[in-house]
Amino acid sequence: MTDQHTGPRQPTAPPEPPTAPPTTPPTAPPTAPALLDPSTPDPAPSPAPAPAPPPAKDRRVLRAVLRWTAAALVFAAVGTATAYGIADRERTDVPGLATEPDGRWAYPEITLPPLPAGSPAPFADGNAAGAHHADLRELVLPAPEGAVEDKALRGTDGWLATKELLAEYAEKEDREEIGQLLTDHALRHIAARGWTTQDGTRTRIYLLQFGTGAVADVVFDGLTGPRAPDHGLRGAPEVVLDEGFSPDAVVQDVTRTAYDEAKPYGGEHVRQAYLSAGDTIAVVVQSRKGDAKAVPFQQTVVLQSQLLG
Incomplete structure (x- = not known):
């Protein structure tokens, strides 16, 4: 019985070849190639490589x-x-957002002036008068890039005489009536700025400050009307409400009434807007020979509203 088991093992006994040096470099464990090389065949019985x-x-x-x-x-x-400073950003500077020019002006970076120590913002709790405690001259919108500033509108030390504002109105009776309105309601001062852009558009901005927001509201009602202002500007005998502003262009705490000159235009096309923000009223006027574009006018009005709000 013992010889029957040992006899068959002798022919297969020489297991020396496995101990001989391999003829090819040793391969990595079978699991490693599957993680590193997607083309390694699947270890299935089939000799064909896995798809x-x-x-x-x-x-x-x-x-x-x-x-x-x-x-x-x-x-x-x-x-x-x-952010609110997007007005000064070139759209083509943003990769992937390049568009055709839409007519907006390139304004410099716009920041709010600092408040005096301990003074609240115009619409903060506890500021019932809606007073702008910051320097009003610093709340006038700056001129856009490339524009030529009208230095005459800076007045003396940044304060403008009332007669310069009244000169915007066409009729003597209107100038007298508005002048009396401002006197009766104790106008404190006027800060203004104006400029002309390369396409010939002239812009004038006037900020009128009163004692309280309630007083400013009365004056605002005296300058505006539901369909047209009670007092016509020079070069705009007939005007209509300007309803071209986007609903998203509303600035909180700022009341806006804008008008556009009715066609046919005179020597210049005149656009105008009145803003009421607390104790301050803004008058924005743009005019241009031919056609005063809507986009820069709306942009200017909204940016000035944001400075006051």
């Missing part, structure tokens, strides 16, 4: 996820960067 679509699909999914993640980050960054 590669699953890894390729995984890579496509990964690339898609990365693309969507990058897009989400871009939109988040753009949304965060959108």
Whole structure:
């Protein structure tokens, strides 16, 4: 019985070849190539290599996820960067957002002037008068880039004489009536700025400050009307309400009434807006030979509203 078991093992006994040096370099463990090389054959009994679509699909999914993640980050960054100083940003400076020029002017960076120590903002709790405690001269919108400033509107030390504002109105009776209105309601002072852009558009902005917001509201009602102002500006004998402003252009705590000259225009096309913000009224006038564009007018009015709000 013992010889029957030992006899068959002798022919297969020489197991020396496995101990001989291998003729090819040793390979990595069978599981490692499957993680590093998608083309490694599947360890199935079939000699044919396993198809590669699953890894390729995984890579496509990964690339898609990365693309969507990058897009989400871009939109988040753009949304965060959108602020009230966008007026001075060239749209073509933002990769992927280049558009044809839309007519907006390039304003410099706009910031609110500091408040005196201990003074509240105009619409803060406890400021029932709606007083602007910041220097009114610093609340006038600056001229856009490339514009030529009208130094005459800066007045003396930044304060403008009332007669310079009254000169905007066409009729002597209107100038006298408005002058009396301002006197009766104790106009404190006027800060103003004006400029002319390269296309010939002339802009004038006047800020009128009174003792309280309640007083300013009375004057605002005396200067404006539901369909047209009670007093006509020079060059605009007939006007209509300007309803071209976007609903999103409303500035909190600022009341706006805007008018556009009715066609046919005179020597110049005149646009005008009145703003009421607490103790201050703003008068914004733009005029241009031919056609005063709507976009820069609306942009100017909204930016001035934001400074006052």
